[in-house]
Every structure is written in C-alpha cells, then in structure tokens.
Amino acid sequence: MGNDIDDALALGVIHALETRGECRLLAVTVSKDNPFAGPYCDLVNTFYGRPSIPIGVVKEGKTPEDSPYIRVPCERKDALGRVYPRQLESGADARNAVEVLRQTLAQSQDGSVVVVVVGFSTNLARLLESPADQHSPLPGRELVAKKCRQLVMMAGMFTAEGRHKEYNVFIDLPAAKSLFANWPTPVVVSGFEIGRAIKYPATSIEQDYGYVANHPLAESYRLYQKMPYDRETWDLTAVLYAVRPERGYFGLSETGTITVDDAEVTQFAGNPDGRHRYLTVTPEQIAQVREALIQLASQPPGPGQ
Numbered sequence: 336m337g338n339d340i341d342d343a344l345a346l347g348v349i350h351a352l353e354t355r356g357e358c359r360l361l362a363v364t365v366s367k368d369n370p371f372a373g374p375y376c377d378l379v380n381t382f383y384g385r386p387s388i389p390i391g392v393v394k395e396g397k398t399p400e401d402s403p404y405i406r407v408p409c410e411r412k413d414a415l416g417r418v419y420p421r422q423l424e425s426g427a428d429a430r431n432a433v434e435v436l437r438q439t440l441a442q443s444q445d446g447s448v449v450v451v452v453v454g455f456s457t458n459l460a461r462l463l464e465s466p467a468d469q470h471s472p473l474p475g476r477e478l479v480a481k482k483c484r485q486l487v488m489m490a491g492m493f494t495a496e497g498r499h500k501e502y503n504v505f506i507d508l509p510a511a512k513s514l515f516a517n518w519p520t521p522v523v524v525s526g527f528e529i530g531r532a533i534k535y536p537a538t539s540i541e542q543d544y545g546y547v548a549n550h551p552l553a554e555s556y557r558l559y560q561k562m563p564y565d566r567e568t569w570d571l572t573a574v575l576y577a578v579r580p581e582r583g584y585f586g587l588s589e590t591g592t593i594t595v596d597d598a599e600v601t602q603f604a605g606n607p608d609g610r611h612r613y614l615t616v617t618p619e620q621i622a623q624v625r626e627a628l629i630q631l632a633s634q635p636p637g638p639g640q
Contacts, residue, residue: 336365336372337402338454338502340559344535344632345453345570346376347552349578350383351634358578361448362389362439364432366455366507368396373429375405375551378421382551383636391435392426396457397506404555411549418549432458433465433475440482441471448482451577452514453489453570455503460510463517480519487577488514489569491593491601492527493613500599501527508599515593515611524593524613525576526601529585530569532616533625535632537563543633552632571628576614584624586615 336342352358363380365372373392380388411418423429436458440448452459465475473481490503490511504511515522541563544553560566576585591609594602603613616624 391432456510534565
C-alpha cells in the first residue's frame with residue numbers, strides 16, 4: 336500500500352463487494368515497509384465502517400520510501416482532529432503480517448479463504464515457511480493447504496510480445512519465486528497486460544466521490560499524480576476476479592506452471608497437472624470490467640459491517 340494508487344482503489348473495491356454481501360474481508364497485510372502503509376489501510380477500513388479488521392505489516396521488507404498519497408491523509412487534521420479517523424498510529428505499532436495471516440487462517444473454515452496479493456510476495460512466502468505457533472500446530476504450507484481455496488495475484492506478464500520484468504515480481508524476486516513454486520492451492524494471476532488494458536478514468540474521481548467532503552481514495556488519487564490522469568487497474572482486476580470469478584469478466588489460460596527466468600521475467604508452461612492459470616481479456620470484457628470497477632470503487636460506505 337503506497338507504491339501505486341491502484342493499491343488504494345483495490346481496497347475500496349473489496350469494501351464495496353463486502354457491502355454487497357459478496358465477500359468478507361478477514362484481514363489486511365501490507366508488504367511496503369513504510370510506517371504509514373498500515374495506518375492508511377486502517378483509515379480506509381474505518382472510512383468504510385470496518386475499523387476492527389486486523390492489519391499486519393511487513394518487518395524488514397521492501398520499498399520503505401515516502402509516499403505522499405498514504406502519508407498526507409494520515410497526517411491531515413482539521414479543527415475537530417483527524418480528518419480520517421483511525422486506531423493504528425504507526426506501522427511500528429502493528430502486528431507482524433505473518434502472525435496476522437496465521438491467526439486469520441487458523442480461525443477460518445477449511446477451504447474457505449481466497450487470498451489476494453496485489454503487491455510483493457514477501458508476506459506470503461514467509462507464511463509458507465512459518466513454523467507452528469500458538470494459533471495453529473500446522474507449519475505454514477500445511478496451514479495454507481488446509482484453509483485456502485485459491486490464491487489470486489497481480490504479478491508478472493504473459494503477453495507474447497514486448498514482455499518485460501514486472502514490479503511486483505522483481506522487487507522481491509526470491510519471495511515471488513518461492514510463492515510460484517510452493518503455494519499449494521490453485522493460483523490465478525492477473526498479469527501486467529490486464530491492468531494496462533483497463534484504465535480507471537479521472538472523470539470518475541472528479542464526479543463520483545463527492546458524496547462526502549473528504550474521501551480518502553479520491554484524495555489519494557489526486558496526490559499520486561497531477562490530475563487529470565487515467566490510471567491502470569492492475570490490482571483492481573485481481574480483486575474483481577477473486578470475488579467474482581464466474582461473472583465472465585475475464586478469460587482464463589490453460590492450466591500450467593509459472594516460473595521466473597534469469598531475466599526476472601515470468602514464464603508460463605502449459606501442463607494439465609499444473610496449478611497456475613492467468614487472466615485474458617477481450618475488448619468487450621475491457622469495457623465491462625471498467626464499468627464494474629468504476630461502480631465498485633466509487634460506491635459509498637453502507638451496511639454489511
């Protein structure tokens with residue numbers, strides 16, 4: 336949370352889907368090692384009426400650099416105090432992401448959890464390697480295999496032409512390689528080309544978020560780049576597929592195996608026994624997905640807490 340504005344919009348989409356009764360957000364963990372990443376997630380959760388969602392942060396992680404779009408909303412105050420209320424003061428006060436993940440999984444029904452990773456694989460790779468603890472006697476990989484139904488990732492690139500290494504993969508390359516090799520459930524990946532093809536429009540930020548004087552997603556969008564700009568929906572597409580896999584928003588590749596080559600580029604090899612697939616999209620689906628994401632990201636908070 337904090338390296339690209341699609342992180343924030345994706346969290347808003349999850350809240351909208353929960354408000355509609357389509358999912359339940361069990362926990363949020365962040366893989367940007369910045370003190371404002373966790374508090375920003377807390378203020379967004381609080382804005383949507385769900386302040387009690389557990390938040391875990393990465394320790395000794397990647398990209399600690401400042402990000403105004405998470406820092407400024409956390410620091411904003413008016414005559415009444417904080418513009419965006421939150422409970423978490425700093426990432427330094429938050430629990431370790433792996434502990435939050437282990438507790439959340441241990442408390443969940445078997446085979447019920449869909450994990451969505453829209454950043455680096457750091458926390459999930461560490462989860463797979465985690466030992467038994469007070470939350471579960473199972474080591475990490477066995478706990479994941481028992482409790483999780485599917486992993487959906489925004490990572491890599493799978494087009495035939497113009498391929499290059501992708502940010503979420505190469506920033507923590509060992510973690511990405513570990514996740515592709517060791518995650519025990521089916522994995523669906525939304526590649527770079529999917530979000531690139533579907534832009535979130537500035538007109539929505541300017542027109543659809545005015546139902547409150549201060550909206551954290553709209554403010555962050557304006558802070559991220561000079562307006563007006565349309566931004567790629569990388570992380571939002573992963574969230575949308577994870578919650579609505581049967582809506583026909585995307586196509587799916589054959590099953591196979593994803594690896595990362597020496598140039599840090601993802602490679603896919605078809606294999607009927609493989610656990611990996613990646614999303615595809617047609618021009619008609621692009622229009623459908625864009626409209627769905629606009630409606631969900633800009634949806635006001637509501638019941639469903």
